[in-house]
Amino acid sequence: MKIAIIGCGNMGLAFARAFLKFDLVKKEDFLLVEKGEDRMEKLSSFQPGVITGVIGPQIGTYDLIILSVKPQDFPSVQEALRAVITPNQVVLSIMAGVTIANIQTVLDHKAVIRAMPNTPAMLGMGITAYTASPEVDMTQLRKVENLINATGRSVFLEEEEQLNAVTALSGSGPAYFFYVVKAMIEAGKKMGFEESVAALLVKQTMLGSFHLINTADKSLDELIKAVASKGGTTEAALKQFEAGNLDETLIGGILAAQMRSKELSKG
Numbered sequence: 001m002k003i004a005i006i007g008c009g010n011m012g013l014a015f016a017r018a019f020l021k022f023d024l025v026k027k028e029d030f031l032l033v034e035k036g037e038d039r040m041e042k043l044s045s046f047q048p049g050v051i052t053g054v055i056g057p058q059i060g061t062y063d064l065i066i067l068s069v070k071p072q073d074f075p076s077v078q079e080a081l082r083a084v085i086t087p088n089q090v091v092l093s094i095m096a097g098v099t100i101a102n103i104q105t106v107l108d109h110k111a112v113i114r115a116m117p118n119t120p121a122m123l124g125m126g127i128t129a130y131t132a133s134p135e136v137d138m139t140q141l142r143k144v145e146n147l148i149n150a151t152g153r154s155v156f157l158e159e160e161e162q163l164n165a166v167t168a169l170s171g172s173g174p175a176y177f178f179y180v181v182k183a184m185i186e187a188g189k190k191m192g193f194e195e196s197v198a199a200l201l202v203k204q205t206m207l208g209s210f211h212l213i214n215t216a217d218k219s220l221d222e223l224i225k226a227v228a229s230k231g232g233t234t235e236a237a238l239k240q241f242e243a244g245n246l247d248e249t250l251i252g253g254i255l256a257a258q259m260r261s262k263e264l265s266k267g
């Protein structure tokens, strides 16, 4: 399969690397479109078939076009892409909040898959939810699904609207996790540890706890209870979290992310 990627930043490149790792695409079958000079230089080590700063007619010869620019940069590629896109191509967009209908209209192109991955895709440990316009046939959908699965796991959604919630939950989710880890490391530093020691304590705690969630035959409440002894240290921390409505704050933040995704959908 020949793939053109428009916007080769964090996610565009993570996708390209994952496809290569699983031999789903040959290096020479990539066309990478990128704006930044320094970024283009970085891409050359990747040795793709073509690296370019402009969208030209050659794009029409690729099977799949991945749109991985920021939503606000999408207008900068629309006109050029609309002029060269061909009917048999499939567009895969990972842009937050940009709807299939919008992409179809501005590109005058019907076969569009919209997906929302997350940054663990860089390690092949991402989760991507996706949906497709009816004009994407089953063979095309399966091929793209295989590509997405090289970046981790995936889930097909019937309702495109749900991608706003996915964006808020798992798309942005890694940042919430890093935020909590960072705060815990800060607490460790405040208690007198070197950053490296605090980071080791926190990271291993998060890793082990994640595996407990996945393997222990206990609910999250039971897992919390198993740590929090009556009258003990954990209870003191949890009381403080509750007093500050930490769970409500987190839920509110995630709903704000969903709202932002909906706003982006309106253009």
Ligand SMILES: NC(=O)C1=CN([C@@H]2O[C@H](COP(=O)(O)OP(=O)(O)OC[C@H]3O[C@@H](n4cnc5c(N)ncnc54)[C@H](OP(=O)(O)O)[C@@H]3O)[C@@H](O)[C@H]2O)C=CC1
Pocket (backbone or CB within 6 Å): 006, 007, 008, 009, 010, 011, 012, 033, 034, 035, 036, 039, 053, 068, 069, 070, 071, 073, 076, 077, 094, 095, 096, 116, 117, 118, 119, 171, 172
């Ligand atoms: N980061 C994440 O966790 C996730 C991001 N997404 C979505 O993925 C998309 C990409 O995000 P991310 O990879 O983080 O962003 P990046 O900024 O890292 O990558 C986007 C790249 O596109 C380049 N670009 C901008 N305009 C053009 C253009 N006209 N032609 C070619 N290249 C262009 C940018 O260059 P320059 O920097 O010079 O502008 C940049 O290098 C976004 O739409 C985002 O919503 C989805 C899921 C998760």
Ligand SMILES: O=C(O)[C@@H]1CCC=N1
Pocket (backbone or CB within 6 Å): 096, 167, 171, 172
């Ligand atoms: O913050 C954003 O808009 C993108 C979408 C999900 C993660 N990053």
